[in-house]
Amino acid sequence: xxxxxxxxxxxxxxxxxxxxxxxxxxxxxxxxxxxxxxxxxxxxxxxxxxxxxxxxxxxxxxxxxxxxxxxxxxxxxxxxxxxxxxxxxxxxxxxxxxxxxxxxxxxxxxxxxxxxxxxxxxxxxxxxxxxxxxxxxxxxxxxxxxxxxxxxxxxxxxxxxxxxxxxxxxxxxxxxxxxxxxxxxxxxxxxxxxxxxxxxxxxxxxxxxxxxxxxxxxxxxxxxxxxxxxxxxxxxxxxxxxxxxxxxxxxxxxxxxxxxxxxxxxxxxxxxxxxxxxxxxxxxxxxxxxxxxxxxxxxxxxxxxxxxxxxxxxxxxxxxxxxxxxxxxxxxxxxxxxxxxxxxxxxxxxxxxxxxxxxxxxxxxxxxxxxxxxxxxxxxxxxxxxxxxxxxxxxx
Numbered sequence: 001x002x003x004x005x006x007x008x009x010x011x012x013x014x015x016x017x018x019x020x021x022x023x024x025x026x027x028x029x030x031x032x033x034x035x036x037x038x039x040x041x042x043x044x045x046x047x048x049x050x051x052x053x054x055x056x057x058x059x060x061x062x063x064x065x066x067x068x069x070x071x072x073x074x075x076x077x078x079x080x081x082x083x084x085x086x087x088x089x090x091x092x093x094x095x096x097x098x099x100x101x102x103x104x105x106x107x108x109x110x111x112x113x114x115x116x117x118x119x120x121x122x123x124x125x126x127x128x129x130x131x132x133x134x135x136x137x138x139x140x141x142x143x144x145x146x147x148x149x150x151x152x153x154x155x156x157x158x159x160x161x162x163x164x165x166x167x168x169x170x171x172x173x174x175x176x177x178x179x180x181x182x183x184x185x186x187x188x189x190x191x192x193x194x195x196x197x198x199x200x201x202x203x204x205x206x207x208x209x210x211x212x213x214x215x216x217x218x219x220x221x222x223x224x225x226x227x228x229x230x231x232x233x234x235x236x237x238x239x240x241x242x243x244x245x246x247x248x249x250x251x252x253x254x255x256x257x258x259x260x261x262x263x264x265x266x267x268x269x270x271x272x273x274x275x276x277x278x279x280x281x282x283x284x285x286x287x288x289x290x291x292x293x294x295x296x297x298x299x300x301x302x303x304x305x306x307x308x309x310x311x312x313x314x315x316x317x318x319x320x321x322x323x324x325x326x327x328x329x330x331x332x333x334x335x336x337x338x339x340x341x342x343x344x345x346x347x348x349x350x351x352x353x354x355x356x357x358x359x360x361x362x363x364x365x366x367x368x369x370x371x372x373x374x375x376x377x378x379x380x381x382x383x384x385x386x387x388x389x390x391x392x393x394x395x396x
Contacts, residue, residue: 194261
């Protein structure tokens with residue numbers, strides 16, 4: 001049965017929209033989730049893989065933690081490499097918290113399965129045509145599903161449909177502030193059927209650019225190298241990718257050996273930062289990529305989206321329970337404080353670890369000075385660790 005009315009209409013069935021639906025359910029608030037893509041596409045899209053401790057807490061709160069606890073990889077720290085040497089940042093020692101390696105695809109699968117197990121409305125292949133009447137107390141979402149057009153009426157609408165979705169377009173352009181930074185490089189990412197070369201992540205600034213050694217499991221490597229914008233992943237031979245990774249991770253003492261194996265996936269991700277203000281207009285609320293994009297260097301995209309909906313779920317729950325709009329009125333400002341903090345951290349990590357093709361020796365010396373400061377200063381490592389593992393909701 002196609003629902004016609006709900007308390008909260010959620011546009012977007014990715015991690016942000018699904019997590020919000022579960023958090024609202026715990027607060028006794030009904031919702032309907034509309035996702036434009038087929039379920040298979042949602043569950044197989046390769047995205048982020050590092051979960052902050054707050055994101056892990058949220059998954060536990062809603063009951064989507066069983067597979068994560070069984071198969072996820074807790075990480076106490078990570079490594080920075082530059083100038084042929086390395087420094088380890090021990091998050092557990094410096095902050096008392098760790099992160100979890102658990103792919104966004106797996107998070108999404110668990111949230112979908114949990115939603116369906118509760119028998120709550122989740123419609124795939126539901127193309128949203130327009131978000132309407134958001135300046136009234138009776139907003140609605142017009143969408144197409146199974147060849148027919150439908151209207152879903154709600155008390156509030158949440159746009160969690162990504163940077164190109166229709167929700168943001170419901171805010172008049174003259175009311176929207178858009179702040180953007182396009183970086184002069186991209187990431188070429190691979191998945192490979194080979195055990196990771198390191199048990200922790202390695203972020204490297206090599207002479208020819210950035211590299212990241214990550215993982216999806218004890219037998220699957222995820223890795224990235226900096227490439228020029230406009231790069232076609234298929235133009236890179238597998239051995240050329242491995243050679244670049246090996247060169248960028250190399251240590252002067254020769255102690256590091258890169259494990260190579262069959263590459264099963266290649267893709268290129270442009271590096272950009274985008275922040276849209278405000279994140280609320282009338283009864284429409286934006287969350288996740290619908291409101292902000294960060295470069296993946298700081299591992300903040302998924303985690304920012306979850307932080308958004310944790311704040312929003314509390315605000316909507318309070319509003320439906322008591323009609324108190326205090327938290328709703330504060331939502332955009334509250335969320336944007338974290339967004340800008342994360343954007344600054346992501347910019348710092350990005351400029352510190354990448355080689356700007358348009359830069360000069362001064363830029364290079366600044367980046368190396370920053371890395372050296374982290375190497376010799378415990379307080380610098382602590383600040384880096386605090387931002388990387390994620391700040392508490394009330395700490396920004």
